[in-house]
Amino acid sequence: MDLKAYLKEQCARVDAALDSYLPRETELPHSLHKAMRYSVFAGGKRVRPILMLAACQAVGGDTEVAIPAACAMEMIHTYSLIHDDLPAMDDDDFRRGNPTNHKVFGEAVAILAGDALLTEAFKLLSNPACAAGVPSEARLAVIHQIASCAGSHGMVGGQVVDMESEGKSDIDLPTVQYIHTHKTGALIKAAVVAGALLGGADREKLAAITRYGSAAGLAFQIADDILDIEGTTEEIGKDAGSDQARGKATYPAVMGLAAAKQEATTMMDEAFKALEIFGSEADPLREIARYIVTRKK
């Protein structure tokens, strides 16, 4: 399959849907809706939404029913980036080459835009007009899965440990594993599990997709750590080497660059293995796993 064309096509579907679901800038309060849209449309690759659609397809589902949930996932991802960039957190002035939300709209509106995006995600997930034809029980399960992976035992928990580990010299592998599987991995796992649930997966398929999600999620973050070292500032849209400069807990930092690369490949292989029960309908998931580890930005 032509992954580039596939990603472009799915990205356009997600972008169009996000545009239709997000409140307009003309709606009150203008500044808030402007700030929400600014970060949602700041050049994200839509990895999580596309993974959700690909997982839905892999289990034989109609990807159309997963579009609202895919958008909700991107809103949650975006909120997390806005809050991570705040002065009290990572204090980043740029993301993907653009000024961060609080640099444009101020800290207060940035905090509230993040809050509103997180809330909007759950509004969309519970919207009766969305996911038509999907049983209500499955929709509740999707909400529960996403909330569980985004909260204190998931993404937010990972961010806290990441922050608390910054600059410490004695960070061990289990801590980095905790950070990566929670801060990034949890939401990626939630994306594919939700896609499988919306696609009507049976127990066996759901288990396989869950294993894929865990492996791909970890691979994604290790690859990100490696990119921070090997990528150029232009490629990755932020200062290259910034993790190291900050004393961030990363795979290369605790196990060395070569071992980290090996680990990323191992995770990619695990992701492939989890998909063995599927035929060509899981090709997008396979190609995305490969892309996650080999991408240059």
Added chain:
Amino acid sequence: MDLKAYLKEQCARVDAALDSYLPRETELPHSLHKAMRYSVFAGGKRVRPILMLAACQAVGGDTEVAIPAACAMEMIHTYSLIHDDLPAMDDDDFRRGNPTNHKVFGEAVAILAGDALLTEAFKLLSNPACAAGVPSEARLAVIHQIASCAGSHGMVGGQVVDMESEGKSDIDLPTVQYIHTHKTGALIKAAVVAGALLGGADREKLAAITRYGSAAGLAFQIADDILDIEGTTEEIGKDAGSDQARGKATYPAVMGLAAAKQEATTMMDEAFKALEIFGSEADPLREIARYIVTRKK
């Protein structure tokens, strides 16, 4: 009925349930869970959860099924207080006489504790073990109602306009109405509507409860504005007169104290009127409406 005893009893039920639903401080990350619990158990009156239980009772439902949603509502309320108090927002050092979350745990953890509480609320609302016996469609409707009222067209929207109006000399009544009905009113309305939905209300009862919620929500915030002027610092747990000192958009500021008091009473009467179709099963809702306007803190 003995309102004081009723409030105390319901408050204890909500507190016990909150304690059982919130992650323990012994769970990772400790600092995050400690911060979440700190603000949830900082002496809140549980007005929103109790209103939800009372609405459930008014429509003839079993209040036990509304307990998890009532706790979710308090988590959302608490997250909003934590974020409102941040230096970038209202910059408050004290709330209910205690140091605010960011003064104890730092800004970063305070932001993340708010994020996690908001997320935890939706995790609880979608938990398959909660609201047993309630149809899944009603549970989705509850989630949608709460998310709608908490987001950019509800509470968060109200907070943005409140902030943007601060210190401006030309704030008009429609703006103050927007702030109050959104920032405070929306969540109070969501609480009673959710309670009615969980209690199995028919269309007529749901409409009556919705009208009650709109009136009671507005009455609550006007009463709050008046308390800020007439209450002592000790009674209200924060600096008395702080709204005026900050140039906050309030009812007394735009229409004068006497007219604001009249408006609060009018809203209370509207709340009573909305309950006319109910018998004594709505007495808690009636007494709470009276309490909202006459309370001294």
